[in-house]
Amino acid sequence: MTDTLIVGGGTAGCVLAARLSENPDHTVRLLEAGPRWLAPDGFPAELLDATRLPVGADALWLWRYPVTLADDGVAITGNIVRGKVIGGSGAVNGSYFARATAADFAAWSRELGSSKTWSFDSVLPAYCRSERDVDFGDRPWHGRSGPIPVRRSMNPVPLSKQFATACAAVGFPAIPDLNEVSGSVDGVGPVPCNTEGGNRVSTASGYLLPVLDRPNLTVQADTSVVRIRFRGPRAVGVDVLHDDGTETLWADHIVLSAGAIESATLLLRSGVGNAEHLRALGIPVVHSAPVGAWFTDHPEIGLDYQLGAPERATVPMEYVLGLDDIEIRPYTVAFTPGVQHLGVALMRPQSAGVLRLRAADPAIPPMIEHRYLSAEHDRTRLRAAVETASEVLQRMPAHVRTEPMPGPPRAADAWLHANLATSQHLSGTCRMGPADDDRAVVDELCRVHGLTGLSVVDLSVVPVPLSRGPQATTVMIAENVADHLRR
Numbered sequence: 001m002t003d004t005l006i007v008g009g010g011t012a013g014c015v016l017a018a019r020l021s022e023n024p025d026h027t028v029r030l031l032e033a034g035p036r037w038l039a040p041d042g043f044p045a046e047l048l049d050a051t052r053l054p055v056g057a058d059a060l061w062l063w064r065y066p067v068t069l070a071d072d073g074v075a076i077t078g079n080i081v082r083g084k085v086i087g088g089s090g091a092v093n094g095s096y097f098a099r100a101t102a103a104d105f106a107a108w109s110r111e112l113g114s115s116k117t118w119s120f121d122s123v124l125p126a127y128c129r130s131e132r133d134v135d136f137g138d139r140p141w142h143g144r145s146g147p148i149p150v151r152r153s154m155n156p157v158p159l160s161k162q163f164a165t166a167c168a169a170v171g172f173p174a175i176p177d178l179n180e181v182s183g184s185v186d187g188v189g190p191v192p193c194n195t196e197g198g199n200r201v202s203t204a205s206g207y208l209l210p211v212l213d214r215p216n217l218t219v220q221a222d223t224s225v226v227r228i229r230f231r232g233p234r235a236v237g238v239d240v241l242h243d244d245g246t247e248t249l250w251a252d253h254i255v256l257s258a259g260a261i262e263s264a265t266l267l268l269r270s271g272v273g274n275a276e277h278l279r280a281l282g283i284p285v286v287h288s289a290p291v292g293a294w295f296t297d298h299p300e301i302g303l304d305y306q307l308g309a310p311e312r313a314t315v316p317m318e319y320v321l322g323l324d325d326i327e328i329r330p331y332t333v334a335f336t337p338g339v340q341h342l343g344v345a346l347m348r349p350q351s352a353g354v355l356r357l358r359a360a361d362p363a364i365p366p367m368i369e370h371r372y373l374s375a376e377h378d379r380t381r382l383r384a385a386v387e388t389a390s391e392v393l394q395r396m397p398a399h400v401r402t403e404p405m406p407g408p409p410r411a412a413d414a415w416l417h418a419n420l421a422t423s424q425h426l427s428g429t430c431r432m433g434p435a436d437d438d439r440a441v442v443d444e445l446c447r448v449h450g451l452t453g454l455s456v457v458d459l460s461v462v463p464v465p466l467s468r469g470p471q472a473t474t475v476m477i478a479e480n481v482a483d484h485l486r487r
């Protein structure tokens with residue numbers, strides 16, 4: 001029997017499998033729904049090339065979900081994706097690899113009533129262990145020998161340079177290192193990216209593939225977990241589906257690293273969730289828990305513009321302007337041919353989303369409602385952010401294509417709805433908190449409250465909005481939990 005069975009070979013799952021299997025006496029089995037390759041350069045070009053964002057609309061290696069982003073009387077719907085491949089969403093994403101801020105971890109620790117495991121000082125060693133920062137690795141708060149290379153564009157394209165110059169002209173300071181520990185986090189700076197020679201370096205390439213020959217590590221790709229098996233309150237195995245049919249695999253400890261959407265839906269389908277909702281779908285209740293009752297994500301408003309002939313960058317975003325809870329993102333890739341896009345994202349929204357099952361059948365995607373812009377605070381902050389972004393655009397030689405945001409707040413809010421999108425950073429569906437917190441699904445070490453032998457280790461557990469993109473923090477979560485599991 002396997003000691004630890006990990007569901008999901010994505011950003012967190014690959015880190016966990018590699019770190020736990022460092023102990024030769026610990027057997028680890030990693031199950032991934034999508035395909036895998038045996039070496040980093042075996043990945044298809046579309047997955048390797050960091051500028052392919054999004055990867056092709058009909059690509060095989062994606063999970064796709066219909067979502068409702070907001071509803072002010074008129075529903076704003078859309079579609080989101082997640083990586084369905086070894087490396088998970090890290091194999092298809094924008095390669096932006098920035099740490100969350102010290103203030104985020106202070107908020108996270110407040111939610112727990114403890115600063116033991118998730119204060120900034122406690123997590124900094126895990127961030128450092130994960131990275132090989134080629135620009136700032138010699139500084140004390142950075143890693144120089146971790147599995148993930150981190151670098152900033154040395155030769156940015158004209159669009160990025162013009163953006164940085166425009167930010168300086170408006171009066172925003174330059175931040176050479178967005179992962180710096182001390183000092184202000186407000187300003188414009190080059191984006192730390194997890195790439196090498198223009199290729200994405202996911203945790204599959206950085207952590208997992210180099211250790212595939214360990215005898216105590218089994219990696220099974222093209223294998224979907226459909227349900228967790230329980231004996232009383234103890235998780236004892238999983239039912240899986242693969243090309244040869246169905247099978248039950250048993251383990252001492254099961255870890256869900258299937259991402260914030262699939263870890264939650266797997267728990268719900270297995271009977272862990274809101275008892276009333278589960279019974280209505282005919283799912284026997286194993287344990288009542290607030291799975292999917294809260295999640296957060298970064299709403300993003302898009303401003304389209306044209307600016308000379310586009311030049312090919314090596315990453316989708318070379319510079320970013322961070323202003324407390326706002327990020328302004330000058331994408332170097334054109335999502336529509338010939339049109340450039342400035343993303344204006346709210347990083348600490350108060351509006352929270354909800355995820356529920358529509359049916360017990362795993363083939364039917366869950367209901368996902370982001371409920372963006374439902375808090376007045378978020379509308380006010382985004383209106384101010386759009387004004388700032390417009391001011392920066394005015395200082396660039398850009399021809400703005402998006403209709404300007406109207407002045408009166410009510411009309412401006414309708415405009416925000418019309419231009420609304422998502423950063424695809426959904427997190428918190430199985431949030432962390434103490435046992436007496438009725439919003440909490442897992443404890444401080446990611447173990448599911450009220451059950452044994454079952455943990456969730458991925459972006460599902462984060463209990464607060466993060467001020468930066470979540471990829472680097474997902475890696476850190478897995479590093480930090482692996483360290484505690486090994487003690």
Ligand SMILES: Cc1cc2nc3c(=O)[nH]c(=O)nc-3n(C[C@H](O)[C@H](O)[C@H](O)COP(=O)(O)OP(=O)(O)OC[C@H]3O[C@@H](n4cnc5c(N)ncnc54)[C@H](O)[C@@H]3O)c2cc1C
Nearest residue numbers: 008010011012033088089093094096225259459469470471
């Ligand atoms: C298009 C896109 C662009 C993004 N860009 C950035 C960016 O530039 N910077 C940033 O910081 N963040 C970015 N993100 C977000 C970031 O990539 C994710 O938040 C992060 O990778 C989540 O890691 P995870 O381990 O929680 O889940 P994932 O990396 O999604 O891993 C989950 C894995 O579990 C597998 N799985 C799911 N269900 C099952 C099952 N039932 N059985 C077996 N396996 C299963 C999946 O196939 C997947 O491999 C982006 C996300 C997307 C989708």
